[in-house]
Structure formats: C-alpha cells, structure tokens
Amino acid sequence: MFRLMRAPDVMLGQHWANLLTQAGIPCHLTNRYMQGGAGEIPVDQCGPDLWLENAHDKIAAMRLIEGPADTTAGTGFKWHCDQCGEWLEPQFTSCWQCGAAQPHP
Numbered sequence: 103m104f105r106l107m108r109a110p111d112v113m114l115g116q117h118w119a120n121l122l123t124q125a126g127i128p129c130h131l132t133n134r135y136m137q138g139g140a141g142e143i144p145v146d147q148c149g150p151d152l153w154l155e156n157a158h159d160k161i162a163a164m165r166l167i168e169g170p171a172d173t174t175a176g177t178g179f180k181w182h183c184d185q186c187g188e189w190l191e192p193q194f195t196s197c198w199q200c201g202a203a204q205p206h207p
C-alpha cells in the first residue's frame with residue numbers, strides 16, 4: 103500500500119477515491135469517519151488518507167485528482183513540499199505537514 107496524499111476533507115477524499123476507482127486504480131480511503139466526534143485527535147490527524155494498492159499508479163492517480171488545468175480559477179496548481187514530500191493545494195502558501203513555505207509562489 104502506498105499513501106498517495108491526505109485529503110483536506112472527507113468529501114473531497116471520497117471524490118478522489120471515486121475518480122480513481124472509476125479509472126480502474128485500486129485505492130482505499132482511510133480515516134474517513136474521524137471527522138466530528140474525534141475530540142482527542144489533533145486536527146492534522148483527522149484528514150482522510152488516500153492509499154493506492156500499487157505505488158506505480160501514483161502518476162496516473164495524481165493526474166486524475168488534479169484534473170485538467172482550470173485556467174478560470176486562477177489559483178494555480180498543486181505544489182510539492184521539498185521538505186517532507188507532501189502535496190499541497192494551491193490555496194496553501196505553506197506546508198501543513200512541516201510548515202515549510204511554498205518554494206515557488
């Protein structure tokens with residue numbers, strides 16, 4: 103199993119899992135029931151993790167999740183943290199995992 107990324111919320115995580123499943127990529131969403139009533143778990147531990155059964159599906163999975171470039175939104179693309187390897191949504195300017203600043207703003 104290969105942890106692809108952590109979704110910012112359960113709905114988006116489930117959406118990603120559906121996309122991958124429809125594309126024939128075996129995947130699993132974990133922690134999806136943690137939100138709400140998870141009082142003792144730190145917030146950054148609550149997001150659903152998206153796992154791939156096969157690490158070699160990573161590139162295809164990321165393409166599916168990122169989708170076609172949306173030029174109307176103007177928010178840019180996902181970016182990759184140089185420090186810890188986390189993938190971040192474009193609206194974040196620093197890494198939620200390790201706090202590093204976005205390398206290419």
Ligand SMILES: [Zn+2]
Binds near residue numbers: 185187197198
């Ligand atoms: Zn990081």
